[in-house]
Amino acid sequence: MKINVALVLLTLSLPCMATVKIEEEVFVTGQRPEIVKELIDSGSVEVDHVSSEGFELYGSKGLKTYLDQKNIFYFDMKLMNKKMMADYPSYTQITTSLQELAQRYPKIMRLFSIGKTVKGRSLWMMKISDNVNLDEIEPEFKYISSMHGDEITGRELMINLIQEIGQKYGSDTEITNLINNTEIYVMPSMNPDGSELRQRANANGTDLNRNFPDILRDRDSTSIGREVENQAVMKFQAERHFALSANFHGGVIVANYPWDSTYDRHPLDAFVKELSIGYAELNPEMRNSSEFPLGVTNGADWYVVKGGMQDWSYFWHQDLQITVELSYAKWPSYHDIPDFYANNRDSLIFYMKQVHRGAGFKFAKTNAEGVVSITQISPEKKDFGNYAFSSSEFYKVMPEGKYRFSIKEKNGSVKDLEVEVRKDEIGSNGNFALLN
Numbered sequence: 001m002k003i004n005v006a007l008v009l010l011t012l013s014l015p016c017m018a019t020v021k022i023e024e025e026v027f028v029t030g031q032r033p034e035i036v037k038e039l040i041d042s043g044s045v046e047v048d049h050v051s052s053e054g055f056e057l058y059g060s061k062g063l064k065t066y067l068d069q070k071n072i073f074y075f076d077m078k079l080m081n082k083k084m085m086a087d088y089p090s091y092t093q094i095t096t097s098l099q100e101l102a103q104r105y106p107k108i109m110r111l112f113s114i115g116k117t118v119k120g121r122s123l124w125m126m127k128i129s130d131n132v133n134l135d136e137i138e139p140e141f142k143y144i145s146s147m148h149g150d151e152i153t154g155r156e157l158m159i160n161l162i163q164e165i166g167q168k169y170g171s172d173t174e175i176t177n178l179i180n181n182t183e184i185y186v187m188p189s190m191n192p193d194g195s196e197l198r199q200r201a202n203a204n205g206t207d208l209n210r211n212f213p214d215i216l217r218d219r220d221s222t223s224i225g226r227e228v229e230n231q232a233v234m235k236f237q238a239e240r241h242f243a244l245s246a247n248f249h250g251g252v253i254v255a256n257y258p259w260d261s262t263y264d265r266h267p268l269d270a271f272v273k274e275l276s277i278g279y280a281e282l283n284p285e286m287r288n289s290s291e292f293p294l295g296v297t298n299g300a301d302w303y304v305v306k307g308g309m310q311d312w313s314y315f316w317h318q319d320l321q322i323t324v325e326l327s328y329a330k331w332p333s334y335h336d337i338p339d340f341y342a343n344n345r346d347s348l349i350f351y352m353k354q355v356h357r358g359a360g361f362k363f364a365k366t367n368a369e370g371v372v373s374i375t376q377i378s379p380e381k382k383d384f385g386n387y388a389f390s391s392s393e394f395y396k397v398m399p400e401g402k403y404r405f406s407i408k409e410k411n412g413s414v415k416d417l418e419v420e421v422r423k424d425e426i427g428s429n430g431n432f433a434l435l436n
């Protein structure tokens, strides 16, 4: 069936806003890419998870009525989700599980809240590292899941991952080595209100993955006027030095790498694609995807997302981030979670280790800030860009090779440093140079 998109948008007469108020969630079957693109460009509805089967469509009240009038076939996703929710733990049960894990493994785990949701629920973050109460000189890594409340698989996988790390720390060499030399932060749910309501948006009806500063639209990374869940993540990110991260979704199975918001290639395009392939190839279902070659895709090539976390994270914080879609069903049967964990477990561990493909420096004094200019020396000589650093620390993941860092402090003092980035190696201090 052919849809007249201009008519759809006129009839809905939805105001064109930066943020779409989500009140109705549907899955439209079997539509064509050019229609999807026009819907995205209109800014009055949101389109997600485009596939040969169809696409998800989110909008304000009146969307379903319009689709009914036009005989456009869709499923109401809110009705679908409610039926499938029964066995999953509640927010309270997730909170208890996390508290118990932190109590059971106090040497390597510390649980804290980075803020509150619209409904006053805690946004839990688990820090996992040796000497967990110290801020050691180690690369910082994070996983954030389920900012779409109805995409639940990742939340459960994060709990499974934390459990396995707790159980195997001290006996499994790979895990022990990783935890001893990395500061890992895991946030199982960025949108617990949405998960409790069995919906994509937060309690205000806002899609949190369209509510970050946009790299083209926004001049700076200000949290003013954004949802409290976004504000909490933005504040937390600004206080740390994350170099690598991933965020988890559901609805399809693929690893998506930046950029999402522009067709331009990311400065680390080949590298971040390689990391994504690394994640996908350890996951049999992702690797064998019939939809996505090698189980990966560039974000914008799939569909454009404005105001997503992935682009914001690198553009403003040099925290290289990928978006992993974990399951075709957003709410798979709870009994299938162990299988999803089995399929993703090696990928999750592999990806965390990649934060050691990098180099950085830390000043002994506090509050050093300035700019570091990076030049790659080998395998080829090239300019690698200028990066601001603050609170005395800088660390960046990069392809293997030798690099020169020219560090210029705000006070005028200049230091040069040569570093080497190697693959498949967990450095005892994460390849940090200590500076006076």
Ligand SMILES: [Zn+2]
Residues within 6 Å of the ligand: 148, 151, 248, 249, 250
């Ligand atoms: Zn999502």
